[in-house]
Amino acid sequence: MTARIVFTVAALTLQEAARRRVLRSLAVLTITLLALSAWGFSRLDAEFGGLTTGEAKVAASTVLNLVMFGLSLIAALGTAFLAGPTLAGEVESGTALAILARPIRRSAVLLGKWLGLVAFGSGFVALAGLAQFLIVRTTLGYWPPQPAIGLALLAAQTIVLLTLGLLLSTAISPMASGIVAVGLFGATWIAGVIGGVGQALANDSVARVGTISQMLLPTDGLWRGAMHAFQDQTLFTQVGPGFGASPFLSQAPLTTAYLGWAGLWVVLVLVLAGLAFQRRDL
Amino acid sequence: MTGPTARLGASASLDVGAEEQPIADLPPSSAVWCSGLRKRYRRQTAVDGVSFTVGRGEVVGLLGPNGAGKTTVIKILLGLVRPDAGEVLLLGRSARDPQARAGVGYLPELFRYQPWLSAAEVLALHVRLAGVTVPAAERRACLALVGLADRAGDRVGGFSKGMQQRLGLAVALVARPDLVILDEPTSALDPLGRADVRDLLLSLKARQVAVLLNSHLIGEVERVCDRVVILDKGRVAASGTLAELLGRRELRLRLDGVDSAAEERLAAAGAFTRDRDSFVVALPADPDATTVPDLVADLVGLGVRVHAVEPARISLEERLLDILRAGPTEERR
Numbered sequence: 001m002t003a004r005i006v007f008t009v010a011a012l013t014l015q016e017a018a019r020r021r022v023l024r025s026l027a028v029l030t031i032t033l034l035a036l037s038a039w040g041f042s043r044l045d046a047e048f049g050g051l052t053t054g055e056a057k058v059a060a061s062t063v064l065n066l067v068m069f070g071l072s073l074i075a076a077l078g079t080a081f082l083a084g085p086t087l088a089g090e091v092e093s094g095t096a097l098a099i100l101a102r103p104i105r106r107s108a109v110l111l112g113k114w115l116g117l118v119a120f121g122s123g124f125v126a127l128a129g130l131a132q133f134l135i136v137r138t139t140l141g142y143w144p145p146q147p148a149i150g151l152a153l154l155a156a157q158t159i160v161l162l163t164l165g166l167l168l169s170t171a172i173s174p175m176a177s178g179i180v181a182v183g184l185f186g187a188t189w190i191a192g193v194i195g196g197v198g199q200a201l202a203n204d205s206v207a208r209v210g211t212i213s214q215m216l217l218p219t220d221g222l223w224r225g226a227m228h229a230f231q232d233q234t235l236f237t238q239v240g241p242g243f244g245a246s247p248f249l250s251q252a253p254l255t256t257a258y259l260g261w262a263g264l265w266v267v268l269v270l271v272l273a274g275l276a277f278q279r280r281d282l
Numbered sequence: 283m284t285g286p287t288a289r290l291g292a293s294a295s296l297d298v299g300a301e302e303q304p305i306a307d308l309p310p311s312s313a314v315w316c317s318g319l320r321k322r323y324r325r326q327t328a329v330d331g332v333s334f335t336v337g338r339g340e341v342v343g344l345l346g347p348n349g350a351g352k353t354t355v356i357k358i359l360l361g362l363v364r365p366d367a368g369e370v371l372l373l374g375r376s377a378r379d380p381q382a383r384a385g386v387g388y389l390p391e392l393f394r395y396q397p398w399l400s401a402a403e404v405l406a407l408h409v410r411l412a413g414v415t416v417p418a419a420e421r422r423a424c425l426a427l428v429g430l431a432d433r434a435g436d437r438v439g440g441f442s443k444g445m446q447q448r449l450g451l452a453v454a455l456v457a458r459p460d461l462v463i464l465d466e467p468t469s470a471l472d473p474l475g476r477a478d479v480r481d482l483l484l485s486l487k488a489r490q491v492a493v494l495l496n497s498h499l500i501g502e503v504e505r506v507c508d509r510v511v512i513l514d515k516g517r518v519a520a521s522g523t524l525a526e527l528l529g530r531r532e533l534r535l536r537l538d539g540v541d542s543a544a545e546e547r548l549a550a551a552g553a554f555t556r557d558r559d560s561f562v563v564a565l566p567a568d569p570d571a572t573t574v575p576d577l578v579a580d581l582v583g584l585g586v587r588v589h590a591v592e593p594a595r596i597s598l599e600e601r602l603l604d605i606l607r608a609g610p611t612e613e614r615r
Contacts, residue, residue: 008410012396019398094392098453101360102411103384281323282362 005104009112010119017082017120026078030128033074034135037067041139060142061231064132068154068230071128072223075158076185079121083165084177086113091282092174100282107274114166114270121158126151142232150229153254156262157222161185163266164217167273170280188213192220218262225254311374313338313461313492319358319368321351328354329365330516336461336509339490341483343503345602346513352496353391355513356465359494360388373460384413387454391465391496393447397439401430401449404438405456412457421456428452429478443470451482461492468499480506504598512605520605527601533574535561536589537581544584551577559589 017023044059087110090096100106129151136142144150161181168177195210214221314336321329329351336342344352357363359370361377370377373385395404405424409416425434428448433441438449447470454462468476476499483506486493497503503510504524511521520527533551536559537544548554551573554563565573578591 004413005411008407012407016396016398094390094394095396097357097362097390097392098388098395098408098450099411100362101383101386101388101390102408103380103382103386103413104411105380279364281364282357 002105002108005108006112006115009109010116013086013113013116014120016086017116022078022082026074026124029074030071030124030131033067033070034128034131037063037070037132038135038139040067041136045140056140057142057232060136060140064136064142064144064230065227067132068129068150068226069223071125071132072154072157072226074128075121075125075154076161076219077182078124079117079158079162080165080181080185081178082120083113083117083162084169084181085174086117086169087166087277088169088172088174088177091280097282106277110166110170110274110277111270114163117162117166118159121162122155125155125158129154144230145232146229150226153222153226153229157219157226160217160219160222160262160266163269163273167269167276170273170276184217185219188217188220189223192224214258215261218258218265221254221258222262225258228253311338312336312371313340313373314342314359314494315371316355316359317369319355319370320366321354321358321363322366327516329358332368332513332516332518334511334518334521336492336494338460339487339492340509341487341493341495341507343507343510344494344496344513345500345503345510345598346519347606350513351516352513353465354516356463356494356496360386360463385458385460387457387459387462389447389450389454389462389464389467391469393450393470395438395446395449395453398437400435400437401425401441401452402434404449405452408453409457414457416456416458424452424456425449427455427482429475444472444475447471448475451479455482455486459491461494462486463494465496466498467495468497468502476502500597500599500602510598512602514606524598528596528598531565532594532596533563533565533577534590534592534594535563537561538587538589540586541584544581544586547577547580547584565593 041060041063044063087096090099100109129147133144133147136144164184165177165181168180171177172180191213192210195207195213198204198206198209210220214224312335314334316335317333319329319332321327332351332355334342344355346352354363358365358368359372359377360383361380372382375382377383396407399407402421402425405421409421422431422434425431428451430445430448430452433445438446441449447467451464451467454464468479471479480502483493483495487506487508493506495503495507507524509521509523510527512519538559540548540556540561548561548563552564552566554561563577574591574593578588581588
C-alpha cells in the first residue's frame with residue numbers, strides 16, 4: 001500500500017521534471033558544456049601536440065575533472081532547484097492540500113519525491129558523464145580508470161544535495177531552499193579546497209577545515225572521491241608534492257567509513273525531513 | 283462504542299474540555315465526529331473547543347464570518363493541520379490513521395492541481411492515491427458531471443479559476459466517497475456553476491453521501507443543508523437543524539390607532555417591535571392556527587385599523603446575524 005504510494009509519487013515527480021521544462025533547460029546547459037569541452041579538448045591536443053604521455057595524462061585528468069565539476073554543478077543546481085519547489089512550492093500553492101487529504105502518509109509522499117529526484121539526478125549524471133567520457137576518449141584518447149565508481153560517487157553527491165534541498169523545503173520557501181542548498185554546496189567545496197591547501201602546507205588546523213566541512217555536508221568529500229576515480233592513478237607519483245592543493249585533482253580514494261557516513265547522513269537528513277514535514281501545518 | 287473511548291483514553295495530550303460530549307451517547311459511526319478541537323497559531327487562537335458531528339448521509343453547513351476558524355476546522359478534520367487538543371473520527375475511524383480518509387473527498391478553499399497534468403490525469407492520480415479502482419468511463423462521467431467532459435485531455439495549467447474549481451469538485455467526488463468536505467465550493471463559479479453545485483449537492487444527498495459544506499452563500503446552505511454549525515471566533519456559536527434555528531416565525535403588521543390596550547394585546551401574542559405604524563411580533567416556533575386570526579379580531583375589537591398582516595419566516599441570514607451580534611457565549615446550544 002505505502003510502496004504503491006511511494007512509486008506513484010516518484011513517477012509523478014519524474015513526470016513533473018519531464019514536463020516542466022526542467023529537463024529541457026538542463027539538456028541545453030549540458031549540451032553547451034559538452035560542446036565547449038569537446039572544442040577545448042581538441043584544442044588541447046592541437047596546441048600542445050608535443051606533450052609527453054605523462055603530461056598529456058595530467059592535462060586530460062585535470063581538464064576532465066574540471067568539466068565533470070561543471071556537470072556536477074549543473075546536476076546539483078538542477079536537483080536542488082527541483083527539490084525545493086516540489087515540496088515547498090506545492091505546499092505554498094495549495095496543490096499539496098488535495099494530495100495529502102488522501103489516505104496516505106506524508107512520509108510516503110516525501111519518500112516518493114526523494115526517489116523520483118534520485119532517479120532524475122542519477123540518470124542525468126550517468127548520461128551526461130558518459131557523454132563526456134566519450135568526448136575525452138575521442139579527442140585525447142583518455143579513458144578514466146574507474147568510470148562507473150566515479151559516476152556513482154557523482155550521483156551520490158547529487159543525492160546528498162537534493163536530500164538537503166528536501167529538508168530545507170520542509171521549513172523554508174521554495175526559492176530560499178534552493179539557494180541555501182546551492183550556497184552550502186559551494187561553501188563546502190571552498191572549504192575542501194582550503195583543507196587541501198592546508199594538507200599541502202602540512203598545516204593541520206587549516207586541513208581540518210576541509211575534513212570537518214566534508215563531514216557536515218558530504219558533497220565535497222564524494223566529489224573528491226569521484227575525481228580520484230576519473231584521474232590517472234599514476235599521477236600522484238608524477239606530480240609530487242603540491243598535488244593536494246589542486247582543487248581539480250584528488251590524492252586518495254574514499255574510505256569505506258566515509259561512504260558509510262555519507263549513506264547514514266542521507267538517511268538521517270531524510271528522516272529529519274520526514275519529521276519536519278509530518279509536523280507541518282498546511 | 284468502546285472504540286473512541288479507548289482511543290480518547292490512550293491519547294495523553296488530549297485536553298478534555300468542559301464542552302466534551304458524553305461519548306457513550308454517540309451514534310456508532312458518524313461521518314464526522316470531532317470533540318474539543320483547539321488550535322493556536324502563535325498568539326492567535328484559531329479554534330477553541332469545537333465539537334460537532336455530521337451523521338451518515340447528512341448535509342451539514344459550516345457558517346460563520348471571516349476568520350471564524352471554519353477552514354482550520356476542516357483542515358484539522360483532514361489531518362492537514364495538527365490540533366493542539368481534541369479528537370477526530372472520520373467514518374468511524376480515528377483521524378490519526380490516514381486510512382480514515384479512504385472514503386473522504388475534499389475540495390480545498392485553495393484549490394490548485396498539477397498544472398502539467400491533464401484533467402483526466404489528475405483524476406487518475408487521485409484515484410490511485412485513494413487506493414480504489416475506478417474505471418476510466420466512470421472517471422470521464424465524473425468530469426462530465428462538473429462540465430469538463432470536453433476538456434479531459436487539456437493541461438490544467440491552461441484552465442481558468444472556475445474550471446479548476448470544477449476540476450476540484452470532480453477530484454472530491456471521483457473516488458466514490460462516503461463523506462465529501464467542500465470548502466467554499468462556489469467561490470470561483472459563475473451563477474450557472476453555482477446552480478450546478480447546488481444540484482450536485484442535492485444528488486449527493488439523494489445518494490446518502492454525507493457532506494460538510496463551508497460556504498458564505500447562506501441561500502445555498504439554506505436550500506441544501508439538513509443542519510448548520512455556526513462558528514464565531516473559533517467557537518461553536520450555535521448549531522442545530524434548520525427547523526430548530528429558523529423555527530421562530532414573525533408577524534408583520536401595519537396598524538393605525540394603536541393605544542395602550544392594543545399594545546398589551548400585541549405583547550400577549552409575543553415580543554414586538556414598533557417603527558411608527560409598522561409592527562413586528564415574534565411568534566413561537568409552532569404557533570397555534572388560531573393565533574393570528576384571534577389577534578387580528580381582538581385588535582379590530584379594540585378599535586385598531588388593520589392595513590396589512592404578513593406572517594413571515596426568519597431567514598437563515600437574519601438568524602446568523604442575530605447569533606453573531608449576540609456574541610458566542612449567549613446563544614450556545
